[in-house]
Amino acid sequence: MPSDADADAVTRTANRRDLEEGIRTDFSEDLSYGTYLDLDRLLSAQHPRSDPPQHDELLFIIQHQTSELWLKLLVHELRSARSLLMADELQPALKRLARVKHIQHTLTDQWAVLATLTPSEYAQIRPWLATSSGFQSYQYRAVEFLLGNKNVDMVRVFDHDDAAHHMLDELLHEPSLYDVFLAYLSRRGYAIPQDVLDRDATQPPALHEGLVDVFAAVYAAPGEHWGVYETCEELVDIEDNFQEWRFRHLQVVTRTIGHKPGTGGSSGVDFLRRALDLTFFPELYAVRSRIP
Template identity: 80%
Template sequence: MADREHRREIEAGIEQDFSRQMSYADYLRLDVLLSAQRPLSDPPQHDELLFIVQHQTSELWLKLMVHELRSARDLLSRDDLAQALKRLARVKHIQHTLTDQWAVLATLTPSEYAEIRPFLATSSGFQSAQYREVEFLLGNKDADMVKVFAHDPATRDELDRLLHEPSLYDEFLAYLSRRGFAVPADRLDRDFSQPYRSSPALVDVFAGVYAEPTAHWGVYETCEELVDVEDNFQEWRFRHLQVVQRTIGHKTGTGGSSGVDFLRRALDLTFFPELYEVRTRIG
């Protein structure tokens, strides 16, 4: 009787024979996924697996974020604001997960990282194509970033397409225009491959939205959702900077950047400038 109290019987209806049926491992391709962690350190270093898993899982979350941002952008182009907001809500949760992951990597001390760093060679997170996709989708366009992927034509071409396509913010502004808001024409008809520049006239448009939020609730909510996304992105950038600083100090990055100083300059970048500038006009 005592033994039965401390074990859970397998119920009769639970599948146990997967010789001819799909299993959990089959569906998730765990044979492929779990064989992708291949440390290069010689002699083997205990902490290299942490470094690999951290970055591989980040790439998986980035893949999902790209999926959701593309969908949100397309939904806005079809005037489906409610579904687009649902996508952005999921993006925000993904961002929180990505940011929280830095705490795991931060357990890697400078001495421990020094043991595996030589085996990274010239590889660097700067070379993450999916990270660039996220930035392009949010509006931080930079043609020079596409050149980094000249060695991979498929990736280069995909980034080049995103470079020239409207960003999520561009589609939001087009949505506003179709709803009768006085979005400046130069915000709608422009070269989308160029970095976005703030428009004082657009700040006026958003000032009107924030002056009467109940009259423009859907747009007002979307503005705040976009600010949430940018805030989360900046938090991710800052945590990245902190982890790099505590791990390598001010050493040069493996990919050749200045390291911490290069990462710090990214904190000055913004996706939705008018949504921040309008705050000085409220009240």
């Protein structure tokens, strides 16, 4: 009969996963996970400013830093989708847009973490933000520009940052994802109005009834236009997701500061609420009224 000591040894062994023989443990020369991801630099990039230190400031910093990483990936994927459409490669572009939607969901879900910050807790760290504001995120503006919400005034916010200013100025003058999609349709024989194809790329889209006519024909017979129909719905999904992100942002700001002005000088909640009226793809919503 086994002793109590033997039984304890069996229990400890059963509750332990031994390293397999082939698992690497010496990274004096080989590439490690931390080195590949540059974790030393990444994890040392949080610099709370509150004095005395406030526990919740790290949450606020990490929330926004991780958002910027996801925005970087959004820009990467949207640029790629745009290039693929320019090359008439619709299916790979749709794969990119599917990934964009998942990234958007992650960004929106993150608001739930920041919403755990109560008004009293946020008040302890807000003074240390000084004049910094999420409004000043150039990657967020890059995503908006890629989707078509162009605004030259936004570029001037980044006069102090040559790299950001250059990036946004380029995107301001380049066609948006929607512009490229419409050009793709024209090459495929769809009757895209010429003034739509020749429009000023620095301006946001304005509803064009002739373009609604084109999409009405697509939605009247989706089976005959499946790839185009699917792309239209993917774009609508992306806009819906973007609006959901905007709304969650609005709600989190409302619950933490009410109607106080924003740290960057905006009116705060009222300024954010006006963004809900903006649209990237006006004809893809207008066409819904045409469907019997």
